[in-house]
Amino acid sequence: MRRKWTLLTICILALFVSACGGSTTGSGKFPTKNVEFVAAGSPGGGLDLFARAIDQAMTEAKLHDQPMIIKNMGGGGGNEAKAYINKQKDPHYLYAESNRIYVNKIVGTTNLGLDSVTPIARMITEYLVWAVRADSPYQSATEILDQLKNDPSSIEIGVGTIPSNDQMNVLRPAMAYGIDPTKVRIVAFKDGGDLMTQLLGGHIPVASTGLSETIEQVKAGNVRLLAISAPEPLSGDLADVPNWKSLGIDVSILHWRGVFAPPNVPQNVVDYWSGKFAELVKTDAWKAILDKYGWFDAFAGPEDFKKALDEEAQIYEDLLKDLGLAQ
Numbered sequence: 001m002r003r004k005w006t007l008l009t010i011c012i013l014a015l016f017v018s019a020c021g022g023s024t025t026g027s028g029k030f031p032t033k034n035v036e037f038v039a040a041g042s043p044g045g046g047l048d049l050f051a052r053a054i055d056q057a058m059t060e061a062k063l064h065d066q067p068m069i070i071k072n073m074g075g076g077g078g079n080e081a082k083a084y085i086n087k088q089k090d091p092h093y094l095y096a097e098s099n100r101i102y103v104n105k106i107v108g109t110t111n112l113g114l115d116s117v118t119p120i121a122r123m124i125t126e127y128l129v130w131a132v133r134a135d136s137p138y139q140s141a142t143e144i145l146d147q148l149k150n151d152p153s154s155i156e157i158g159v160g161t162i163p164s165n166d167q168m169n170v171l172r173p174a175m176a177y178g179i180d181p182t183k184v185r186i187v188a189f190k191d192g193g194d195l196m197t198q199l200l201g202g203h204i205p206v207a208s209t210g211l212s213e214t215i216e217q218v219k220a221g222n223v224r225l226l227a228i229s230a231p232e233p234l235s236g237d238l239a240d241v242p243n244w245k246s247l248g249i250d251v252s253i254l255h256w257r258g259v260f261a262p263p264n265v266p267q268n269v270v271d272y273w274s275g276k277f278a279e280l281v282k283t284d285a286w287k288a289i290l291d292k293y294g295w296f297d298a299f300a301g302p303e304d305f306k307k308a309l310d311e312e313a314q315i316y317e318d319l320l321k322d323l324g325l326a327q
Helices: 002-019 046-060 076-086 102-106 141-149 166-174 192-200 215-219 267-280 284-293 304-321
Strands: 036-039 067-074 093-095 118-135 156-159 185-188 206-208 222-230 256-261 296-300
Touching: 002 067, 002 102, 036 046, 036 076, 046 067, 046 093, 046 118, 046 192, 046 256, 046 267, 076 093, 076 102, 102 304, 118 166, 118 267, 141 166, 141 222, 156 192, 156 267, 166 185, 166 206, 192 206, 215 222, 256 267, 284 304, 296 304
Parallel strands: 036 067, 036 093, 156 185, 156 206
Antiparallel strands: 093 256, 118 206, 118 222, 118 256, 118 296
C-alpha cells in the first residue's frame, strides 16, 4: 500500500511540475534537441548564405547548445517557407527571411503576415546592386536608365523574386529617373541563387540582387557592379561602385536579413534566442562573417525589430499602393 501511495505521489508531482512550466515549451530548459533553421531560398542564395553564416559563427564561437540543421525552402517568393514555419507547434525552429515577411501579404500572394511568425532578431543589412556580366556592353547604370527612358521595355532586368527589395531596386530608381515603372520589364526567378545562374548564363542582361549574392562572382572576375543602394558611398573594394545618390538619383535601400520563430512560441524561447544572437554579434567570428560577405551590422532584438517591421510595413504598403501593386 505504501508503495502505491509513493507512486501516486510521484505522478502528482510530475503533473504539477509540467503544469508549472517544467517542459521545453514553457519556462523549462531550451533547446533540448536539434534546431531546424529554415532558409527561405535555395542553396547559394542570400538567405541560405545568411543562415549558414549564423550556424558557422555560432559553431566557431561555441554558442551552440544543440546542433543547428539548415533546411532550404526556395520558391513561392518565400511563402512556402513561411507557411511551413507558421504551422509548427514545436519551438525548435527558426526561419531566415527579409522584408518579404510583410511585403508578400501587402501584394496579395499570401494571407500570412507579421502576425504569422515571431520576430527574434534583425542581424544584418546589406545593399542591393545592379550587376552585369564582365563582358556586358553596359558600362554604367545611367546608360541602362537612359535606354529605358527611351523605351521602358527594351531591357529585361532580372530579380530573385517578386515582390522583393530586388524589385524595389529597379522600380524606385526608374521612378526617380522619370521612367514609368509599370512598363519596365522585370523577370522574376526562383531566388537569388537561380538569378545569378541566369545572369552568368547570359539569359538576362542585368540583375538586381543583394551584394552578398554577387561578391564572389565579382572577385572571380565574372561580374561587374554598376550601382549600389547604399545611402553613402562605400570604401575598400566597393569604392568604385557608385551609389544611386552619386548618380543624381535620390534612392537608398537597406536589405536586411532577420531571424523569426514560429508563432506563439513561449517567452523563454524568445529570450533564449535574443540573448544568443546579442552575444553572437559581439564575437570575432561574426565580425569576420560580415567582412567576408560585405554585410553591415544591424542588430535589433525582438521588441525593436517588431517595431521597425511595423513601421516598414506601413511605408511599403503606401508605396506599393501608389504603384498599383498592393491588394
